[in-house]
Amino acid sequence: MCDFLVNGKIVVVDVNLCVGCQSCMFACTRRFGNAGLGKSAIHIGSAGGIERGFVVIICRGCPDPPCMKVCPSNALRKRDGGGVILDAGKCIGCKNCVKECTIGAIFWDEEMNKPVICVHCGICANYCPYGVLKLEKKGDD
Amino acid sequence: MIEGDPLKKVLHIDLSIKRFWVEERNDLFEKFIGGVGVASQLLSEECGKKTDPLGPKNPIIFAVGPLTGSFPLASKTVSMFKSPLTGNLGESHAGGRSAIAIRMAGYGAIVIKGQSSEPVYIAVHGNRVYFKNASVLWGMGNSYSVGRILRERESGAGLRTIMRIGRAGEELISYASVITETYRHFGRLGLGAVFGSKKLKAIVISGNNSLKVNNVKQYRKTYDEIYNSVVNSPAMNKYHELGTPINVNVINSIEALPTRNLKEAKFEYADNISGETFLEKYLGRRIACAHCPVSCIHLAALRESYESDPYFFKTTMISYDYEPIFSLGSMLGIPNPDELLRLLEEIEILGFDAMSAGVVLAWATESQEAGLISEKDTFGIKFKWGDYESYIKALRLVIKCENEFYEALGRGVEHASTVYGGDDFALAFGGNEMPGYHTGPAAYIGFLTGARHSHLDNAGYSLDQKVISSNEKLTPDETANKLLSEEIWRQILSSLVVCFFARGIYTPEIVTKALEIMGYNLTYDDSLNIGREILKIKNNFKKENGFNENNLRIPKRIFETKAPTGKFTEEYIRQGVSAYFKLLNSD
Numbered sequence: 026m027c028d029f030l031v032n033g034k035i036v037v038v039d040v041n042l043c044v045g046c047q048s049c050m051f052a053c054t055r056r057f058g059n060a061g062l063g064k065s066a067i068h069i070g071s072a073g074g075i076e077r078g079f080v081v082i083i084c085r086g087c088p089d090p091p092c093m094k095v096c097p098s099n100a101l102r103k104r105d106g107g108g109v110i111l112d113a114g115k116c117i118g119c120k121n122c123v124k125e126c127t128i129g130a131i132f133w134d135e136e137m138n139k140p141v142i143c144v145h146c147g148i149c150a151n152y153c154p155y156g157v158l159k160l161e162k163k164g165d166d
Numbered sequence: 167m168i169e170g171d172p173l174k175k176v177l178h179i180d181l182s183i184k185r186f187w188v189e190e191r192n193d194l195f196e197k198f199i200g201g202v203g204v205a206s207q208l209l210s211e212e213c214g215k216k217t218d219p220l221g222p223k224n225p226i227i228f229a230v231g232p233l234t235g236s237f238p239l240a241s242k243t244v245s246m247f248k249s250p251l252t253g254n255l256g257e258s259h260a261g262g263r264s265a266i267a268i269r270m271a272g273y274g275a276i277v278i279k280g281q282s283s284e285p286v287y288i289a290v291h292g293n294r295v296y297f298k299n300a301s302v303l304w305g306m307g308n309s310y311s312v313g314r315i316l317r318e319r320e321s322g323a324g325l326r327t328i329m330r331i332g333r334a335g336e337e338l339i340s341y342a343s344v345i346t347e348t349y350r351h352f353g354r355l356g357l358g359a360v361f362g363s364k365k366l367k368a369i370v371i372s373g374n375n376s377l378k379v380n381n382v383k384q385y386r387k388t389y390d391e392i393y394n395s396v397v398n399s400p401a402m403n404k405y406h407e408l409g410t411p412i413n414v415n416v417i418n419s420i421e422a423l424p425t426r427n428l429k430e431a432k433f434e435y436a437d438n439i440s441g442e443t444f445l446e447k448y449l450g451r452r453i454a455c456a457h458c459p460v461s462c463i464h465l466a467a468l469r470e471s472y473e474s475d476p477y478f479f480k481t482t483m484i485s486y487d488y489e490p491i492f493s494l495g496s497m498l499g500i501p502n503p504d505e506l507l508r509l510l511e512e513i514e515i516l517g518f519d520a521m522s523a524g525v526v527l528a529w530a531t532e533s534q535e536a537g538l539i540s541e542k543d544t545f546g547i548k549f550k551w552g553d554y555e556s557y558i559k560a561l562r563l564v565i566k567c568e569n570e571f572y573e574a575l576g577r578g579v580e581h582a583s584t585v586y587g588g589d590d591f592a593l594a595f596g597g598n599e600m601p602g603y604h605t606g607p608a609a610y611i612g613f614l615t616g617a618r619h620s621h622l623d624n625a626g627y628s629l630d631q632k633v634i635s636s637n638e639k640l641t642p643d644e645t646a647n648k649l650l651s652e653e654i655w656r657q658i659l660s661s662l663v664v665c666f667f668a669r670g671i672y673t674p675e676i677v678t679k680a681l682e683i684m685g686y687n688l689t690y691d692d693s694l695n696i697g698r699e700i701l702k703i704k705n706n707f708k709k710e711n712g713f714n715e716n717n718l719r720i721p722k723r724i725f726e727t728k729a730p731t732g733k734f735t736e737e738y739i740r741q742g743v744s745a746y747f748k749l750l751n752s753d
Contacts, residue, residue, distance in 0.1 A: 044461035046454035047266075047324075048238065048393070054376050055386060060236035062270055062325065063376030070324030074314065075348055075453055076465060076483035136376065154397045154459040 032106025033162040034086040034145050035067075042155040043079040045069055049149035049158060056148055064134055066143040081157065084108050084130045084143035092122035092131055092142075104144070106163070111142045167195055168378050168685035173232055173274035176208070179288060179295065181364050182222055182280030186295040188273075195274055199686070200231025202257065203661035203700045204275055205246040209255070210703055212277060215710040219250040219356075220338055220363035222281035229275040230265045231663040232684040234457075236377055236385075238393055239668040241265045241455045243327075244660055249355040250363075251340040251522070251578050252597035254711045255704055256355040257618040261455035262347035264371070265663055267327040271373030280364065287330075287368040289320055292375075300367035304336060308515045312368060313348050322372025330368035331358045332517020333565050338362050339576045341522035341599070345514065349453070349463055349485035353519040354620060355598060385683045392676060397459055401670045405462035409452075410488035411441030413602075417488075418496075420634060420730040422605040422627075425496040426551050427528035427591055428723050431604045431730075435501030439491050443503060450483055455665070462667065468507045484511050492602025493524025498531070499551030509554045512561055522578060525599035527557050529579045533588045543571035580719070590722040595619050596713075604724070605630035606731030608645050611742035614718050615646070616653065617704040622666060624653040634730050642741035649742075650749050657697035698750075705750060715747050 053065040068082040086107025093101040093109050100115035101122060118138040123131045132141040147160030167173060174195050179186045191204075198204045205227045212225040226247050233240035243264040249256030268276065271292050278288075282297075285304035289296040303312050309332035316328050327346055334342035335358030342358025343351045352358075361367070379385040396402055404412050417423045418436035425433040437443060450467030454460060465483040472478045484507050494513070495506045513520045531549040533539045541548060545563060547556050564576045574582040579599060583592035593600040595610065596619030603609045605627045612626025613619055621627055629648055633640060640648070656666070662681075664672045672680075674690040681688055688696070705713075720736055 044452055044454040044459075045456075046459045046461060047456050048459050051235075051238075051457055055389065057376075058379070058382035058385070059376040060379050060385070061376035062235070062266075063374050068324055074317065076451065078451065135374065152393065155461075 032104075033147060033160045034107055035083055035143065035147065035150060036159050036161045037081050037083070038156055038159045040081055040157060041078060043069065043081060043157045044155060045071065045075065045079045046154070048152045048154065052148045052152035056146070063136060064141055066130075066132055066141045067149050068132065082128060082130050083149070083158075084145070085128065086145060091125050091127070095121040095125045097121065101142075106145070108145060109142060110144065111140060113137075113139050116140065167192065167232065168380060170378060171232070171685065172272040172375065173200065173269070175273045176275045176277060177273045177290065177295070179276065179278045180280040181278065181282040181286065181297075181366060184282075184297045191274075195232070198696065198700060199658070199661040199681075200234070200274055201229050201242070201244045201661040201663040202246070202657055203696060205229040205244050205257075206700050206703045206707070208275060208277060209246045210707050212279065213248050213707075217248055219248040219253060219256070219360065222364070223279065224248045224360055224363070226278040226357065226360055226364070227275060228264070228268060229663075230268050231274075231661055232686065233662050233664065233680055234265045234269040235375070236379060236684055237389060237680050238396055239458045239460070239665045239671070240663050241457050242660065242663040242665055243268060244663060245344075245352045245357055247357055247360050248711070250338065250359045251356040252619070254597070254713055255617060255708050256357065256360070258352040258354045258357050259622075259660065260344075260346050260350045260352045261458070261665065262327060262350035263325075263456040264327040264329065264346050264350075266456035267325065267371040267373060269373075270325060270375045271371050272375055278364070278366070282365040285365045285367050287316070287370065288366065290369065290371040291322060292373045303367045304365075305333070307333065309333075309345055309517050310348065310515065313345070316368055316370055320370045320372075322370070325374055326370055326372035328368060328370050331361045331366075332515065334517040335359055335362040336367075337565050337567060337576070339518065339564060340578050340581075341519040341526070343517055343519045345517060349465065350455070351519070353521065355618065356519070358517055379683050380685055381683060388676075388679050388683055392671060392680070393459070395671050396668065399671060402460050402667065405667050406460050408441035408445055409462050409464040409486075411444055411464070411486060411491055413488045414440040414491055415442065417603065417605075420605070420631070421728070422603060422630075422730050423496050424492060424593075424600070424602055424604050426499045427497060427532045428593060428604060428727050429532075431727050433496035433499075436496065438501050439495040439503050439506055444486055448486075448503065448507070458665065460667065466507055468504065468511070470504075482511055484514065486510065489602055490520035490524070493521045497524045497528045497602070498554075498557060500554050501552060505554040509557055512558045516561060516565055518561065521601060522599040523561065525593050526575055526579050526582070527560060529582065529588060529592050530560065530575060532591050533586055536588060538586045538588050539571060543569070545569070589719065593721055593723065595720075596718065603627035603630075604727060604729050606633065606729045607642075607734040607738050607742065608633070608640070608649065610720070610724055610739055611642070611645055611746065612649050614720070614739070614743050615649065615715070615746040617701060617708070623656065624649040630729075630731055642738050643745045646742045646745035646749060650746055654694055654697040654701055657700040658693045661696070661700065701750065715743055718743065
């Protein structure tokens with residue numbers, strides 16, 4: 026449950042295995058005790074029509090995160106192992122981080138008006154029945 | 167229902183005046199749960215008995231349920247409407263992303279009425295509803311293009327459904343389908359024509375809600391219980407690996423696969439078009455409905471070269487399932503899987519229901535053999551079993567509707583046989599073209615009594631198969647009793663909008679548990695009472711609209727071709743039908 030404390034990182038093993046079931050997205054919102062999709066930090070969409078397969082959009086855990094640099098209220102700090110950690114109390118909801126992420130991996134919680142940021146906990150990988158996602162830990166091959 | 171759950175919201179859209187509003191209907195969702203229960207009640211409220219199926223007053227109703235978005239495999243959308251094919255109750259279910267999109271947009275149901283004066287499409291993004299001009303899309307030859315255009319034009323990628331019609335819907339063909347996410351369909355009973363009659367080309371729905379649950383800990387536990395039984399279950403494996411076409415060889419081996427308009431029940435080329443062959447030679451990708459890890463949707467990759475330039479290729483992805491393989495394969499005697507896929511692709515391009523279309527073409531072929539229709543009627547086409555090109559030509563002519571014959575074909579075999587004869591082999595039940603199961607009497611009693619005349623209403627084909635393997639004999643009354651029990655329970659599953667493939671996983675116990683988390687306290691007995699009530703609402707609607715179980719036409723062909731249960735009589739079927747309605751109305 027607390028895998029992220031060991032600074033693991035979610036990686037996409039093989040996107041061609043993805044069937045688009047979105048179980049990962051639902052798992053991510055379930056972290057917060059909610060059903061639905063509104064708090065998911067991972068997104069699965071078609072790669073221009075379902076016949077072409079799917080794209081997985083998830084935080085890459087940048088070592089030098091651009092999202093952090095554009096936060097005007099210092100609500101984002103570096104996470105050990107890559108990516109950022111949000112201090113929601115400092116966040117003013119400007120969406121600069123959302124705009125800055127090149128791959129669109131910062132999502133928006135409309136209810137809270139705050140970003141949804143991946144903490145690389147691995148719950149999405151636990152609910153991927155096809156092995157598309159993996160929580161890579163330090164020392165893994 | 168949990169307080170604040172947006173499920174209670176019913177979005178009403180009126181295309182005549184281009185307005186929309188939301189009604190909160192706690193009453194409806196508390197009493198009937200969601201899906202088919204809610205949609206049946208809405209249909210009875212919104213659709214008066216003399217409503218013209220192709221008129222502005224016919225409602226298009228979509229409904230989802232409380233488990234949608236909260237538990238896996240509750241991902242079906244139920245549509246209800248008055249059917250232009252049967253002139254009576256219309257009900258068709260589809261998966262894809264439709265159910266999740268409706269739920270995440272913040273609705274439990276959507277009701278569309280009225281008629282636009284010009285082609286439109288509707289975009290529902292959360293609480294915003296837009297009416298958009300679709301004149302450019304109207305008349306477009308290929309339904310795939312319509313999907314592609316809307317995909318680029320509208321927002322919500324990954325979180326949306328794009329339901330659209332093809333030319334068949336625009337031309338009000340009685341068995342036109344609505345295609346969703348390119349590979350799933352509201353196929354049966356002509357919802358596409360109802361869209362067309364409203365000048366409604368498409369609906370895009372997207373949303374990104376989160377939902378509250380009772381007891382988070384229990385929620386996660388119950389979720390895992392369901393999820394794990396789905397991903398580990400051998401029962402689901404068959405849908406996952408070979409998909410529904412696993413049944414081609416199974417049904418053929420017991421000699422129940424309707425072949426050449428059910429002149430036979432065994433297709434000598436079944437193996438060519440079986441799930442195994444498709445897996446080995448064609449399967450290009452497997453995909454899933456939103457919030458369903460099973461991925462039963464199988465896409466065939468069809469690689470074809472152009473006649474004019476044999477070095478020029480195209481590869482098309484075509485979704486295949488058991489039913490279209492039956493209706494366009496064995497039923498039309500097509501032995502070649504490439505040709506079957508070409509025909510299926512044409513069905514998708516034009517937007518027909520694959521099942522009805524195949525049965526209609528099979529009737530036309532036999533009618534021409536019997537001399538009931540001439541080459542003058544067909545504009546020179548000489549139908550021949552297995553000749554897929556003539557079937558493609560005929561489907562295009564059905565769309566053009568330039569003479570009485572093609573006009574009749576566009577209204578289904580029940581109608582066409584009243585004009586040209588051949589009703590002994592016009593294989594529709596309750597006005598709906600048959601599915602691919604000549605298993606025995608329970609299948610046919612099921613098609614005749616089922617509220618929407620579908621094999622999915624009460625799974626008579628499955629009952630026949632049990633009878634065959636156990637060697638037991640059922641009386642018509644016993645058969646009726648079993649079919650009714652199944653249909654009652656299926657009202658609950660389709661009110662939860664749980665996929666029928668997961669019926670073994672959503673046991674009464676699991677249903678009760680999952681519902682409790684979404685704020686419903688229902689025992690199994692409560693559920694059965696609700697199921698029975700829903701079925702009664704549906705049958706009352708049917709009676710008001712002229713359904714009479716004593717006037718059902720039964721094509722003689724089903725008694726002539728031997729079924730695996732052995733031959734059965736019309737008397738047996740009629741007794742079963744009458745026993746079914748006696749039981750349904752008994753309390």
